[in-house]
Amino acid sequence: MAALTSGRAVAVIVFSAFLGVAVAVVSAAPAGAAIVPGGPVDLGASATYGALAASELTNTGPTTVGGDIGVSPGSSITGFSVGNGTLTGAENDNNAAAAGAQADLTTAFNAAASLTPTTSGLSELNGLSLTPGVYAGGALSLAGGGALTLAGSASSVWVFQAASELTIGSAGRILITGGASACNVFWEVGSSATLGTGAQFQGTVLAQQSITAATGATVIGRLLANTAAVTLDTNTITVPSGCAAGAAPVTTNGPVITSGAPTPAQAGTPYSFTVTATGTPAPTFSVTSGALPAGLQLDAVSGAITGTPTTPGTSSFTITATNGVSPDTSVLSTITTAAGPAGSPGAGGSAASAAELAASGIDPAGPLLAGGALVTAGLVVLLLRRRRALGGRPSPR
Secondary structure, three states: OHHHHHHHHHHHHHHHHHHOOOOOEEOOOOOOEEEEOOOOEOOHHHHHEEEEEOOEEEEEOOOEEEOEEEEOOOOEEEOOOOOOOEEOOOEEEOOHHHHHHHHHHHHHHHHHHHOOOOEEEEEEOOOOEEOOEEEEEEEEEEOOOOEEEEEOOOOOOEEEEEOOOEEEOOOOEEEEEOOOOHHHEEEEEOOOEEEOOOOEEEEEEEEOOOEEEOOOOEEEEEEEEOOOOEEEEOOEEEOOOOOOOOEOOEEEEEEEEOOOOOOOEEOOOOEEEEOOEEEEOOOEEEEEEEOOOOOEEEOOOOOEEEEOOOOOEEEEEEEEEEOOOOOOEEEEEEEEEEOOOOOOOOOOOOOOOHHHHHHOOOOOHHHHHHHHHHHHHHHHHHHHHHHHHHHOOOOOO
């Protein structure tokens, strides 16, 4: 049936082109849609927290947290006392500030989980070098002593979606290069996260359940647990500064061309027709096969076909709309250009206008003078022949 439908479409195109009628055929593939980061995940009030728990926050050893700590709706924060844990921010123990941070954490977790993966099926991260995007897997892990490299720019965003757990092995490292920042790295974890002994971790953990940082693990980012505990042991946690404001996810849609068939044209007459399309972000346009009539051009941003056609005839071409969301959409169209009025450029026939002759480098006076001379010579010859014929006969009286 698909082959039959395709064959009918081709037949319609060919028959319509033969009749000189404009036709458009839109690709049958449905437009794609995706939910993509509008920027960094918006953490709201939880952005100032180095460690945030729901049930309890426990520390062992001389941990340093460069930011706030808090717990809500639980009320247990232990291990931060003189000579033990060092805190540079506020301690919010089951108060309004901690409750507000937890509410914003829930929103951030759901936003990160809603994003459409650009790559799925990840598990082991060791040895990978990843460009910005949304990466999904079941359980994500980084082998002990291994490294994951994130290469991008200051505005690059990475979101990792672990459907179950995140495990960073002992001495595992997250390396960020190219001017990218830990501000824009997010780990959405469906259950619990564990950072091994001596791990060097970067990014913000948004865990549905608990987070455990083993002895000596360092974090440039945040450890935010939504429903369970955060457990620390001689760690250094630094909340990154100078981070860009968070943004809500953006729903994108693939392009769909909505304009009909182009209108006919006439040689020598200014022409205008606009190709339109829906889609988010706004699509751009290009001629991907065939060619527009001579004298016309397509504006990639507005979709306007403008200019003054110069030559009568039929031109078939394909216009494709694209906005980075698959699939692109293409339209096969035909513009029939009629001859202009008699004497105008592109009018056709044997009588060219003086302007056309001048444009071609031919002096129109030359052919006219030569034609006149030939007519005069012909008349002289006819008169001479007539006199000779009359000379041999008696003149009439």
